[in-house]
Amino acid sequence: MTARGVGDTRRLLRRGELSAVEHTTAVLEAARERDTLDAYVAVAGEEALRAAGRAAARIRELGADAWHTLPLLGVTVSVKDLLQTRDLPTGRGSLLPNDRPREDTPAVARLRAAGAVVVGKTATSEYGWSASTVSRVAPPTRNPYDPRLTAGGSSGGAAAAVATGLCDGALGTDGSGSIRIPAAFCGVVGYKPSLGRIPYVPNSADRLAHQGPLARTVADAALLGRVMAGPHPGDPDSGLGSLDAPRTGRVLRIGWIEYEGTTDEVRRVTEQARLALRAQGHLVEDVEVRCARLYPALVDLLAASEAAGARPEDDEWADPGRLEVVRHGRTLGGADVIRAEEVRQGLRATLRTVMDRYDVLAMATVPVEPFAADAVGPPWAADPRDLRWLAWAPASYPFNMTGQPALSLPAGLTRSGLPVGLQLVGPVGGDDLVLGLAGRLESDLGTPVPHSARVLEPAAAR
16 A cells, blocks of 8 residues: 555654655655556656655654644645646646646645645546546546446545555545545545635635545544635635534434435445444434425536536537536526525525534435446436436535535445445534544444455456
């Protein structure tokens, strides 16, 4: 395992059992030579080695004190190819040109400022439009547990890279589940923070997109999230606090949601997590959250946003699936978008009431198992012309619409050896509550670690 995760790498560096330069060199070589799942679209070079050299020098000078002010010193991270970086090209998963400035987004800048070494850009679908990682610029990103299947998306490259040890942690984006879905499919942790906790620049007018980490452990994800958090003038939503009173205590009221279409295997695996929560003393009860026309409203919000930034003369270069979404967006008027926003407001009000009764919601992150690597969804949702390209993931997009924090952690494996994720959702601003519960549950579940032989063997056999 080349990259062992944020916490383990920090410990090895602190003990002098590993040098930052050796570690970075090994990760870069592995990303270039052993990326059999097509997780990366660009791998760093001299800039990363120079950063590692600076980290090594600081560690020699200060020893363990070096991490007091630079908590990610010498740790390797990847960045999703939707996000701008100063030293690596950003293609955004598209054949279309990217005219955004070649400079670090705030989250990337904060990772570097904390001592992290950026080792590459990970694959995405075009502009992150789908919850798989299929594009016209690179092969599909494949699942570490079975390369015939998808890694999920659109942060599939990030999840596959973390799962196979090609970086210690990753920065992804999540507009409708794009961090949590691939985390669930690849057996890693994916954390979508509350809206605005990590600034998104330039931010999206649909107010669905979030940035957040993917990592091997909850503690790793929490540290990466803390480093990137905080207000930024380029994102008017950043730094917003919670309207909810802080919730403390180790015994929590947990609302358990099961979505229609949950497979027997996903139910079997997540049921073990429900039992573990009860064993910890939490009060777990079933809850149903209803909101009429929620998926059509999501489709209209996403399609209007995509159409607003799409020029007709670029259509021939666009991803065919995303182009179907754009075409739908061009049929929408202002009244359609307002009606979609009214549905969103209704969902926010409904979930605010639900969160008055429960501290945390829990559910399967994705109710289905991974599908074919080159598809955008399971067979019934694989044709973008039907506009059902996200309908198979009903547990993810509601919490983009409300801005609530949501985290997926590995819950176990199906009988066929595929990972299943458990999603924990808190009130807006309740990120620490979610992270704390996830950390305690992670230790009790005894879930398979991403660097097990079960992960590496299929990739090596490809």
